[in-house]
Amino acid sequence: MNAFIQGLPKVELHLHIEGSLEPELLFQLAQRNGIELPYSSPEQLRRAYEFDDLQSFLDIYYQGADALRTEQDFYDLTWAYLERCKADNVIHTEIFFDPQTHTERGIAFETVINGIHRALESGQKQLGISSQIIACFLRHLSEESAIQTFADVLKHQDKIVGVGLDSSELGHPPEKFKRVFQQAKQAGFLTVAHAGEEGPAQNIVDAIEMLSVSRVDHGVQCMTDEALIEELIETKMPLTVCPLSNIKLRVFDVMEDHNIVELLRKGVVVTINSDDPAYFGGYMSDNFNAVSQAHEMTHQELAQFSLNAIDASFIEAPLKQQYRELVQGYLTKTKVKADSEQSVV
Ligand code: ADE
Ligand code: ZN
Numbered sequence: 001m002n003a004f005i006q007g008l009p010k011v012e013l014h015l016h017i018e019g020s021l022e023p024e025l026l027f028q029l030a031q032r033n034g035i036e037l038p039y040s041s042p043e044q045l046r047r048a049y050e051f052d053d054l055q056s057f058l059d060i061y062y063q064g065a066d067a068l069r070t071e072q073d074f075y076d077l078t079w080a081y082l083e084r085c086k087a088d089n090v091i092h093t094e095i096f097f098d099p100q101t102h103t104e105r106g107i108a109f110e111t112v113i114n115g116i117h118r119a120l121e122s123g124q125k126q127l128g129i130s131s132q133i134i135a136c137f138l139r140h141l142s143e144e145s146a147i148q149t150f151a152d153v154l155k156h157q158d159k160i161v162g163v164g165l166d167s168s169e170l171g172h173p174p175e176k177f178k179r180v181f182q183q184a185k186q187a188g189f190l191t192v193a194h195a196g197e198e199g200p201a202q203n204i205v206d207a208i209e210m211l212s213v214s215r216v217d218h219g220v221q222c223m224t225d226e227a228l229i230e231e232l233i234e235t236k237m238p239l240t241v242c243p244l245s246n247i248k249l250r251v252f253d254v255m256e257d258h259n260i261v262e263l264l265r266k267g268v269v270v271t272i273n274s275d276d277p278a279y280f281g282g283y284m285s286d287n288f289n290a291v292s293q294a295h296e297m298t299h300q301e302l303a304q305f306s307l308n309a310i311d312a313s314f315i316e317a318p319l320k321q322q323y324r325e326l327v328q329g330y331l332t333k334t335k336v337k338a339d340s341e342q343s344v345v
Pocket of ligand 2: 014194275
């Protein structure tokens with residue numbers, strides 16, 4: 001483990017809370033809720049986490065989410081994630097949840113949002129981690145279903161900062177969700193969308209133009225469109241990149257081929273995130289480590305991922321400034337330490 005990465009204050013902007021359900025907790029919840037699982041142990045389940053593409057992952061991920069039934073389940077899930085955040089020095093997190101994954105199987109929207117929100121409040125009080133909640137529409141479902149879901153989101157505007165778009169990208173471009181995103185914007189929600197994960201660069205352009213997003217989730221397919229890259233740089237449009245996810249879902253063959261460092265050096269506002277850490281083999285520090293092992297980087301560059309995430313976050317300006325100073329202070333402190341160790345040698 002890289003000590004600099006471990007101590008670096010981090011901000012996570014792309015995390016599906018259902019994707020943080022570790023096999024051990026999944027087994028506990030299944031037992032608590034009287035659910036029979038088609039696996040004999042958490043280890044056997046973890047061994048099944050081999051994916052060919054996004055869809056092969058989503059099939060298993062939606063199955064896993066079925067173990068979540070009660071408000072306490074959603075609380076326990078979120079709390080377990082926050083403990084990982086604490087261990088990784090994550091100071092702020094903006095988490096996604098998929099309301100339709102739960103309402104479609106008869107779990108009330110309130111059960112989900114109240115469990116997640118209560119845990120995040122405990123996280124602020126007990127662990128000092130600030131947070132926001134983003135409700136995502138599933139793009140493989142209809143516009144009508146998204147509009148119905150938005151009615152629930154609206155009732156909980158005091159707890160939800162924005163809306164997003166996730167699930168199967170191929171065959172489900174942003175256009176279908178133009179109207180519901182317009183409604184969300186008008187009601188005062190911020191918007192984000194998965195685009196250019198395994199779908200074409202045009203989905204990134206459309207997410208920006210049709211859905212007025214403040215950030216693009218993934219966005220790594222921008223590499224095929226030079227004009228788009230120029231626009232991302234000029235408009236400071238953040239990309240919430242998920243390196244380990246991209247390897248597990250075969251967006252890139254190996255981390256050495258990943259374009260995140262190239263994008264960073266071009267001046268794109270890229271950030272590092274864990275996406276679905278229970279399924280992709282790592283939380284925030286693991287993602288930072290995987291990138292830095294495959295690509296030689298300076299401390300300043302690694303810290304830039306945190307500074308980018310602070311700028312791209314939905315935090316109020318004074319807290320953003322406080323977090324920037326925390327990262328800058330950490331950089332200065334580690335540089336002074338490294339310089340003094342060098343002068344001793
Ligand atoms: N839902 C959970 N993880 C996702 C991902 N990586 N892409 C699209 N939808 C998702
Ligand atoms: Zn995602």
